[in-house]
Amino acid sequence: MPRVQPGKHSGRYGSARKHSRALWLAAALFLPAVPLQAQDAAEQGISLLGSVRTGLTYAPAVQSERREVLKSEASLTEARSTYDPSLTLSSGYRKDAGLAESGSNRHTLSSSLALSQRLPSGITLAPTLSLVRRSTNLExxxxxxxxxxxxxxxxPLSRGLGSRNLSRATRNAARQSLEAEQEQLVATLATSAYRTASAYWDYVYACSQLDLAHLLTQSARHQLNATRVLAEADQIARLMVEQADAYLQQSRASELSAALALEERWHALLLAMGQDPADYPVPAKPSDDFPVPENDFPAGLPSLETLRRAALRNRSDLRSEALATAAAATTLEGYRNEQKPDVSLTLWGGYGGTSAGDEVGDYFTALNHNIPGTSLSASLSWAIEGGNRANQAAFQTRLAMLEQRRIEEAALQRSVGSGVATALSSVRNAAALYRLNLVSAEAYGRLKEGEMKKFRMGLSDIFNLQTASNNLASADLQLLAAKKAFAQAILDLRMATGSLVEVTDGSVRLTSANLVSLPTEEEGRP
Structure with missing residues (x-):
């Protein structure tokens, strides 16, 4: 396993705290609400894992995708409702005046119970019961x-029969669409974690940049004081004092610019976390610093082909696209079935009985008394639609939608290999840049200390000292940028290989290691 040394922030913004606990997101749907407290954030600092966790709870993209999952669940419920049984109970009364032979009134009481059940095969079953009582007011x-x-x-003998009828295809496609949205939710969670973590590293960079600007201002102030001492002792020209003072003002201006950049990055982090910057006017102290590669890097780093296979296995967006394509293909088969002739066979079997009497029981005994025998009937119907243009247009529309899904899926698959290769190169390049800039910064630090000693001894001038200070500041900024680039490269590789979040048995797991360490061959879905 490639070793990466986690960082601890140790500048003017305080020390780091370790966060090793895991975050479990049950069923990848609902996260525990952990609101960011303004006072706690300002006093205790803000961690990388805490920021990402808050973003996974409150980021608008995550909340919106959860609603999409709920909508897909509702669509599946609606599709399943096609096979819900329909029960109809009716009763009625009718009075016909003077229709009887005696001129008396005829009273008719009718009741019926009908059940209709459609089966996934397309066959419809409809049992019925009916009772009709007729009476007069004649004694x-x-x-x-x-x-x-x-x-x-x-x-149905053609259209609507079998496993590919439209109702069944719609139900199966709705199930596949729900699975696709669930995978898309996992992908959205990973994207949210990536964006929040990237915003956190931008914020850490801004904090460290402000620290460096502050140190440069302090160094410029010390140089000005030393220049004044030498000028008062007539060891250097007083013009050097003005030069040192101008250098101090320039350093202070750089510090003000760094402070503004810090505020901008703080607001960007809060927005990525789904928070309102107006609620947190005081920037919190970052408690995590950039991870850096250890000396044996890149020992144990998986090969490009291994990481590509892991990406194809782990990427939730790929799974979502494949499921969405399958849903479109299933729907297309349903509309293909709708183009067939509408021919159906209706079979009926039943019996009839009679009873006489004015009691309530006599009303129901007609169902099992005086039954002469069983009746059977069969009918064949064929509905002809002129041109069948509506069904053909619907089929062509779904065919175009399926082709679009396949194009998008193929484009995403092609981008996976390229994305992994680029991210892996970025990791190696960032590690090399870090080592080079580390050596450079250490060397410029020694040169600046030596130049300061020579200046105090009167063996150098203010120009050489300022040049050494500028070189050290530039080297420190380059080293800081290399640290940020390495941390960002880890996130890029994790995102490209689908290992930023881990999915196990329908749950999503996220630890701090997913954010600051390089992926291994064993990580990801089985």
């Missing part, structure tokens, strides 16, 4: 009740 007559029970079966 000596008895109410008569007719009852019937039956079952109708509607079998």
């Amino acid at each position: 000596g007559t008895t109410a008569e009740t007719e009852g019937s029970a039956g079952m109708s079966i509607v079998v």
Whole structure:
């Protein structure tokens, strides 16, 4: 495993605290709300893992994607509702005046119960029960009740039959779309972690840059004081005092610019975390510093092909695209089925019975009394749509959508290998730059100390001292930029290989190691 030395911030913004606890995001859907407290942040500082965790909870992109998952769940529920049974219960009363032979009124009471169940195969089952009682108000007559029970079966013979009918395809596509959105949520969580961590490193860089500017201002002030002492002793010209004072003012201006950059980076970090900068006017102390490569780097760094295979295995955005393409293909098959002729066979079987009597029980006994036998019927229907243009247009639309999905999926797959190669090169390049700039900064530090001693002894002038100070400041900034580049390169490689967050059994796991260490061959999904 390639070794990376984690950093601890030790400038004017305080010491670091270790954060080794893991963050578990149950089912990749809901995170525990951990709001950032303004007073705590200002007093205790802000960590890399804490910033990322807050961003995973409150970042607008994450919250929006969670809503997309809920919408996909609702779409799946709606698609499944096609196969929900439909129960209809009806009853009615009718009075016909003077229709009976005696001129009396006829009373008709009817009740029916119908159930309709559509099966995934496209077949519809519809059992029914009905009762009709007729009576008159003439004395000596008895109410008569007719009852019937039956079952109708509607079998589509072409359109709507089989595993590829539109309703079934819509349901299956909705399930695939939900899985795609769940994978996209994981990808969005990784993107949020990447953006927040990048904003955190920008903020750490701004803090360190302000520290360097402050040290340069202090050095310029010491140079001015030393120049005044030498000028009062008539060892150097008083013009040198003006030169030293001008150098001090220039250093102070650089410090003011660094302070403004710090405020800008603080606001950018808060926005990445989903927070309002107005609620946190005082920048917090960063408690984590840049990770740096150890001396044996890049020993143990996985090969490019290994990292490419890991990316194809781990990337949630790739999985999401593949599932979305599969959903589009499933939907297309449903619309292909809709282009077939609309031919259906309806089968019915049932019986009828009668009963006489005015009691309540006599009303229901018609279903099992005086049954002469069973009735059967069959009918064939064929609906002809002139031109069938609507179904053809719908099919062409879904075909174009599927082709678009395939183009996007192929483009993403092609970019994976290139992204991994670029990120791996960035890691190696940033590590090499760090080592070179570290040697340079140490050398310029020794030169500046030697020049300061010579100046105090009157063996050098203010120009040489200022040149040495500027060279050291430039080397320190280059070293700081190299540290930031290495930290950013780690994030880039983690993002490119899909190992910034870990997915295990439907849960997303994030630790500080995912943010500051290089990926290994074993990491990621099995």
